Amino acid sequence: MAEPSILPINLGILGCAGIGKKLCRAINLIPDHATLAAIASRSPDKAAHFAAANNFPLTAKVFNSYDAVLNHPDIDAVYIPLPTSLHLKYAVLAAHNKKHLLLEKPVAMNVGELDTIIEACEDNGLQFMDGTMWMHHPRTTVMREFLSDSQHFGDLKSITSCFTFAANPNFLENDIRTKPDLDGLGALGDVGWYCIRSILWATNFELPKFVIALPGPVLNKAGVILTCSASLHWEDGKVATIHCSFLENLTMDVTVIGTKGTLHMNDFVVPYDENKASFCTATGSVLNGLETGWKTEPKNHTVVTDLPQECLLVREFSRLVSNIKNNGAQPEKKWPAISRKTQLTLDAVKESLHNGFKKVEIVN
Template sequence: MSSTQASSVLRLGILGGANIARQFTRDVRPSERVRVVAVASRNEENAKAFAEANGIETSFGSYDALLASPDIDAVYIPLPNSLHAEWAIKAADHGKHILCEKPLALDRDEAARMFEAADRNGVMLLEAFPYYFQPQTAAMMSLIGEGAIGDVRAIQACFGFTVGNPGANIRMKPELGGGALLDAGSYPLSLIRLVMGSAPQRVNAVATWADSAVDISLMATLIYADGRRAQVSCSMDAANHRYATIIGTQGTIDTEYLNHTSAQTAGDQYGYLPSQMRVRRGIPNSVPFELVASDAGSGFFFAAESFARMVETRDAAAIEYYAQVSLDNAATLAAIIESARSAKPVAL
């Protein structure tokens, strides 16, 4: 295990220097609970350049070297999807807590091995969906919990964008876990799991395939044992869109469930925008929607702070809850892509 955290500040190391790691480092910097103290790359020169450009005090020329450091309590893993399991397990074996980018794993078995390694080594593993930890998401779950829309019967959720530089983009490479479902679809799927509270019984999906053999767009229907339904849509060949409608017996909730939010409608220094959410408390369409206001900020900041609290308080119940969510997400993602490839429904 790493040495005791100084003043309850979680000392975090980053594996890899992708663009998302730059944004994470920048957005987490104001935190009093988390401090990014090191970064590792596949060579020392790249690691040093990243550290200097992003105000990080220590750099390592290999991931293994960072994991061996006793001055690091936890790691953030923003690596390609295909590398999440390998380096999360290695981090756990070095006694490091792990905050891992979504999707956590390529399938349920891989996710299970990651959680087994964390449990075996007494460390905490959390899948990093930034919007999960937004105040807006907490407000959404409170509305559902208090019965503002009655019993949830269905959800429609989507996320998509146009992939840049498709010839070299890792999202287009099947060997790196690319494809619209894993990259974009994991967001609306995770929202569906969050609201529904369980994995579906079976799924039925259809996809359009890119020349590289990854799914460039995909839609799926999720069917639950109690008759509830959900629909998920994702794409990497469309204008940016991110939206969900949660349909209850007594009302509806519309939400953009953005990762990063701002109170400003324009001019935010990082380009963040308000994330709109509204609720209709009633059955007829004559009932007006109410806008729901929430605190704004970076989802990276909120996620890192939540992770640090879980580590500091050894909140096993929270980690166990999120672990089951991640296992269900991994199983559902695998079933959806299997259904899309086979053109048949797939049971979980």
């Protein structure tokens, strides 16, 4: 049977957010999959400058309103990197205008908003995907093979995930991620999203039974989270810990521990090198007889990729959209389901943090 035809999609971008530059570069690296077809900003000059600076083709449309992109008949899909508080409005408008949706994380202010977005996409037969790029790196697939190996990893018991960076004073004062009316989830929604996603990924997206935010969070004067930690708990005894912060040195660590093996990753969100990514594993680890060293050292593994992970995200999203548009395929449901589980867990951590660090059960 012949493979279904996959044609490039026309993608429009709402807003000129800094992270959008990364996506533009990715699209320009894979022109057979997607085209930068439109950019919108409330400032026409800003949109035009963004298009020029990010190598939009001369055929691309430059609009001074988001609605203009959403109403344009030639746009197949939109990427929305707007402040999280605006996601509900424009994601639903996009769906009602039959635009497939690539939505930057955190995808919504809460799971109720996300459910409205997902329902709008489902009602219109549209693909939904969030912008968590590391999920699409081939390293992620290789690591899954180790975690699924009962002989070398065993049964999953615990996970620790940490993503921090030391923001400068200007960021802490002016960035949208520190403003309650823009990205009010703060560090939890920004870097904490990745921590939660990594933990859910390690559990094969089994939701925890409950979460408990840990004492000691740091909030700014407006009440936005700058640093927080939480523990996650499963019915079978698995436990996990997240730590996220805008106030600490850049760290992107994940450790997954089983009954027989351990997996370590030190750059899980952004690999040290975009052309390759590493992780290490250990099985049956013991100390030597005198306990002066390890009898068996962990093994390092490197996974090479022809394309950066953001290109792989765009390629997969474009493949799904093109298959729906040109071949009558159905949207892939796993991506909105994964986003929803991440948002549910994030919501529970936030609720616990703001309610005296009480246990918050998660109901799917």
